[in-house]
Amino acid sequence: MKSFSAQTFAKRMMSKFIYPAVRRDESHVDVLHGVPVKDPFRHLEDPDAAETKAFVEAQNALFQSFIKESPVRAKLETRLTKMFNYERYGVPFKKGSSYYYFHNSGLQPQSVLYTQKSIDSEASVFFDPNKLSEDGTVSLGSYKFSESGNLFAYALSASGSDWVKIHVKQVGAEKDLEDKPLEWAKFTSMTFTHDEKGFFYNRYPTPSVSQDKAGTETDSSVNQMVYYHRIGTDQSEDLLIYSDPENPTRMFGVSVSDCGRYLILNVSESCDPKNLVYVADLEAQFGCNSCLGVPKFSPIVSEWEAEFSWIATEGTVIFFETTLNAPKKRIVKYDIANPSLGFVEVVAETENPLDFNNVVDKNKLVLVYLKDVKHVMKVYNLTTGAFLNDIDMPSGSIIKGMSGTKKDSEMFYSYASFVSPGVIRRYDFSSPSDSLFRETTVSGFDSSIFEVKQDFYASEDGTKIPMYIIHKKTTVLNGQNPTLLYAYGGFNISILPAFSVSWLTFVEKFNGVVAVANIRGGAEYGQEWYNAGRLFKKQNCFTDFQYAAKYLISANYTNPRKIVINGGSNGGLLVGACLNQAPELFGLGVAEVGVMDLLRFHKFTIGSAWTSDYGNPDVKEDFEYAVKISPLHNVPTEGPYPAVLIITGDHDDRVVPLHSMKLAATMQHNLAHSANPIMMRINTKAGHGAGKSMQQVIEEASDKYTYISIVLDAPYVE
Template identity: 50%
Template sequence: MKYTSSIPLCLIAVLTVKVDAYGINSADKNRNFIKTPMKYPDARRDESILEDLHGKKIADPYRWLEDPFSEETKQFVDAENEISQSFLENNDKWKKINTNLTKLWNYQKYFVPMRHGKYYFSFRNSGLQNQNVLYKQNSLNDDEEPTVFLDPNAFSSDGTISLQEQAFSKDGNLFAYGVSESGSDWIKIKIRNVQTGEDYSELLERIKFTSLAWTHDNKGFFYNRYDQGGDGSETDTNENQKLYYHRVGEPQEKDVLVVEFTDNLDWLIVATVSLCGKYLIVTPYNGHQSSLYFADLEKNGAIVGKILLTSIVTKFEAEYVYITNTGSKVVFRTNIRAPNYRVVVIDFNHFTEDNWTTLVKEDSKDVIQWAKHVDKDKLVISYLQDVKDILKVHCLETGKLLRKFPLEIGTIVGFSGNEKYSEVFYQLESFLTPGTIYRYDFSNPDTEPTVFIENKLNLNGFDKKNFKVEQVFYPSHDGTKIPMFIVQKKTASKTKPVLLHGYGGFNIAIPPEFKVPFLFFVNAFDGILAIANIRGGAEYGQKWHDAGKLLNKQNVFDDFQAAAEYLVTQKYTINKKIAIYGRSNGGLLVGACINQRPELFGAAVAQVGVMDMLRFHKFTSGHSWITDYGDPDEKVHFDNLYKFSPLHNVHVPNSTVNQYPPTIILTGDHDDRVSPLHSLKLTATLQHAVKNNKFQNNPILLRVYSKAGHGDGKPIAKRIEEETDIHTFLYQSLQIDADI
């Protein structure tokens, strides 16, 4: 972190303190509160950009910020970073928060062991290593020390090159792995010899959102690539993903193009080689729905060109995820006519739908999340029950329920096991537990799972008994009951600060996982963490997702606003003590809510958010989000998107009631999933609306991190820096009085 001792006066706020509505007095030397509106960069407005979209004149005066390489964009980012760093670091709290966050993050982290060939592999982190390290060992006996198999920390001095995507060959002797630079979704694939630890010479490039599926002769694998690929800082649309086959030891130029869909350039291709090695299963995705194809690799013979696919499902109306197979009888998890998912068997010799059979029926309430084939004839199935994980075992042949694993309230964040072995491992996390790995052996069916490794915080005086976790169900605007987790210390009643987190989209649930920044907020700030499981996610299956997407998207924002209202009416806190937080689609959530109901919140944190809902589909992989948001090129969806697009609903405050809460917008310069242009354009628009406004005393800040992407693979040092910025901002904005 750069500490700034002297910044040009034209770029910083007047950092004097006054008594204001928050009751802060001038004696508080550690807070940056504003006597007059902040002085923001004078970003150029290009009033000539005016488009006619479906009969509406749409101005886009900051479109020049869509060019990440222009000198003008770089100057804007530099100026914004100077303002935000001055606001955050011009006190002693940044250093204290950073020190305490670092201490909390510094504990040994273990992840579930995986068996491949004759070795066990597992990721570990000694505490503050930027990237997790992959270890190898012959057995899991206590007297055997594992050896380092692959250490991503050696890829770069600052930890910004990370390991992404990996797959072992069927015999376990080869390891294909992807490397990402600066947080980009683009990766380069290398291949390592497991016995020697040495890499082969070839390097595969132009790869993004890839499958890695080895053929069972162990000679090569299928993977996805594009004709062109960048370094993560570009904004070009990613189109026409293709499936290739690579043979180990050969240069990428000799790779064989096996599948492409030239009439549907937006599709993403998922490829899997079946358990028996006979079938290539291809599921092209359009959003969260897929079609389904297969090819008989034995009949195709040597892979020398395009593979002839047999189509089973051509309509995009459900999802199909391969689980396992016994001969031609192939098992899938699907939500076709089953919103909470079921497990079906499709005989590839008689694959029409009237021949499908249901192996495990859809549950009327609980959602099937995933299923794994283990111990010859068993399926371990994870269910989501009121946003809490349930783990059951079913018979692969009959679907009969065999047993249920005992689980505390939490989330399974890791599982390993396969059909060849009776032993399985699973890792359970909760809001207050950083991960306990359990071991179970089906060869001893009368026993219970045992603790294999328990991750323990290195935090003096920490005791879970001093905290309480509750789940409430609050009403949204239309009466729908929304689940929400509330985590806090068992301290005397007072008006506590609240961090309200949500997502609400893309069929993704927000479960009770362990996150260091969340625990820090609750523990160090004596705050309340509130996780609102709003519609649009996967909490209650496809119906819950559908209720928060496309023309129903406003439900997501209403649910989140209702969460804030509930916390106030139930006297957990008051509005000016509520900070809302969201990232990616959750960043859109925050952006929309501060436009629609700014009076509900005391602060807002929006990370890597989708903010321009009229042009999101024109950049990187944005076209794949149309299935959740709708297509702006179609009038019915344009009209809907225009109503809530954060960029297009910025208002000029006309009272202290509808001024924007203190807001910080964060992004990374190598985010090639949600391009930083979204955050830059919204910041410029907000600052233009509030500058010199007598009703707006709260800051609007932008923080852009270098060599950082959407979040995957971010080194711990950068994560701590970013969370220090966020929590310093929250400390100041919410007037937190904790002694840190």
């Protein structure tokens, strides 16, 4: 028997959808490299225009009217609220003589930072972001303690924007040390000098938008600068440490070495994992571990050859993780006192890519590798590179967090999986011993009903692609199961197993299947895997994703009518491109905060950094490739097309909402004949994803999966 929602949808499919009216300017044509390119909805690029605001309101109203008749919506919100209501703990870390950890009691809008004097003593609230706003949409973006642990710098984001305001407080004090926060910081590192008189941070020139509208502007984010802020002085007195006005799109990161002597500057051109490295000797220049003027930097890496990430220092020797002559990464050292030696290998590249590292207990180098999208943890001697021991974890687990410093003999680490919300363990190098510290449980959740497996399928060119598949053990492979297929495929980012309340609810309550494809473009197999899915090889990502759907169909998990493809950001682009290229493979596409206009993405906020993956549309050869795959420019005007849901946030200043709005308007115009709905959901007071309150998370998931339930005709199982 069909559910009420399915009956409603069946009736609606018998007539065309009537979409909100929006002005279409056919005369707006750009000529790019001699090619005329229409952009009839260019006016939607202005977020403050009255017709843009009207468009947003009308799209949200249409979407809500579509899902409100389904009884699934209320059931989902009740179930998701119950499932999300479990205690979540972050990995403990030590600063000074105290321990800290993040904790959420279950449904708190934001997690709270707690402190305790010893690992066994009673904890107290150190910082509670929930007191900063009534609706929980002000979040802690990043933070940094001083070396002694006496000072705490913290950056606050409003409504999910990348813009943050930086505050400073004395540990133990109620109020901030300064009356005014530092403004217009974005993508900022924060690091204190060891005299604790101030800290380094990144900011941009003051934009044209006012603070109350920060996050809604579309202006390009260029000319980032590194400043030193001396505590107790006005921001106008901050010392400019580094800028590069001749290369306005470059970005910077600074770190003070663990010994406090060196200031290490990273320079990046884009999201391409290659960077320059400069170092300043604060002690030699100023006679102390402080910043008394503009530091003098000397180059360590002056060519765009590879990626270098600072790890630790020992005297004049600096240790790096790098892809230099090692696409799967290795550990090297560089002696500032003997630069002619160059980079000396400490730990060689292995067959498995190095994912991340940590240095604990003076000279214990903990390296975490990816082996077929599963973590393996090993310990080496930092100085000699000698292998010391393995640290075992349950098969299929993924490290979610790790803490510990050279001064600590203990390390805390957490791991999770698709069906385990998380385990925190304490590793004591002085013993050595590895003991359970805390295990997260979810009331009413039974992991034993789920099956998780990893399959490898062949893409079009024969490349084997790993894919995790989750379903109930009782699921019958009859080709009729509603299936959510997820991937990302870009920017050297690996998509690793994670505990997702929403995914597990879909599996349990809709008898669904969740498939996570580790397509090319990520870092799952190192630099070569990434290179095989970017620039003129970007099509490999889309092809890999389409072949994932073909595999699920051939293996009798599902059929095209029952497949929803889902992805966010670069994954939103993935969904948009695949809907255009292979509409016959899918029943629905849910594209979240996606990059949809590959001809203009570089003109807004931080978009210029993405030329590493998408090419530069101002270059003729890059344009000719991008125009063939850009979701906005390849929406068909005839033939069957899947249902679509486009999700964005009004404060997304990473991938600005205009991408999603222009695509939605284009799809609704070109595909007005389609019986399948094309809808849009615009989150208010939300950005690219980070910083959402728990209530926002639950509401969005409830709306999204209600829509999926209706379109895929997937009844809710009581």
